[in-house]
Amino acid sequence: MRRRSLVTTAVAAPALVRAQSRQTRIVVPFAPGGPADFLARLVAPAVAEALKQSVVVDNKAGAGGTIGVDAVAKAAPDRSTFAVVPVGNIAVNPTLISNLPYKQTDLVPIAMLARVENALVVRTELPVQSLKDLVELARRRPGALSFASPGAGSQAHLAGELLKVRERLFIVHVPYRGIAPALNDVLSGEVTLMFAPLSLALPHVKAGKLRALGVASANRSPLAPEVPTIAEQGLPAFEAVSWYALMGPAGTPADVVARVNAEAVRALGQPDVKDKLAAQGMAPGSDSPQQLAATIRAETERWAAVIRTQNLQPE
16 A cells, blocks of 8 residues: 555656646747836736746747737647737737737737827927817828828827728828837928827927827826827727737636736736836726726727728738
């Protein structure tokens, strides 16, 4: 009897060691240093606490985030793999990109990590003081105005297209490779306007180089409470908010989803974490998995309508 017990223990021990030493990955579908990478490293301790095991951040860049997100979509739902997924990769690309290798349903929503407000900005030399002025100028000069974005399918691009649809405007889209060069050309006057992250645009607004005509969110921003929302100015429900969510492979156990969500929300609510987010121009998420799922559905419907109406194509 004692011999059988020893054999059982010897066989079970390697499995126990493997279980204890298993690492969880948070895949970042972009290179180190960006907002998704920042958020993954910020939330990793909370995920480790929820699962009682070590967590590493795995940068898997390529194809605008598609490679990394697809890797997680195809991973085993064994609580060992998660991803920081921007709005574009889960609520835009499934409509924009016809040959996307994953489906929206291949991923399960876990926690909203952060939101980034976008503002419609123009160079101060442009003779407009409000959204109404800009719309009137665009109607008087169809095709003469342009808007910058960091690329097709970005929130800046889609927000510009949504404005064109809602106001029936002809404004030319000028895509760039990144936010910085796009914003620089608005500052130089090469491009007329842009929907830019408010935190990046605000220093230029305060310096008198840019004018913020409206915030593309449901409520005014605490960063610039004097700037009205676009919705307030005659375009109800106009929203174009950048956000990042923690997601896992479909089939991830519900209890794992609940534990990770609870720890992530708790961590994001800590004063020091809020300060770190604010320094990056981000507001912490506090949504349940169900609320995040509802956000994804609503954003998918909004942007799918714009993509189809404007016949938008990936670059």
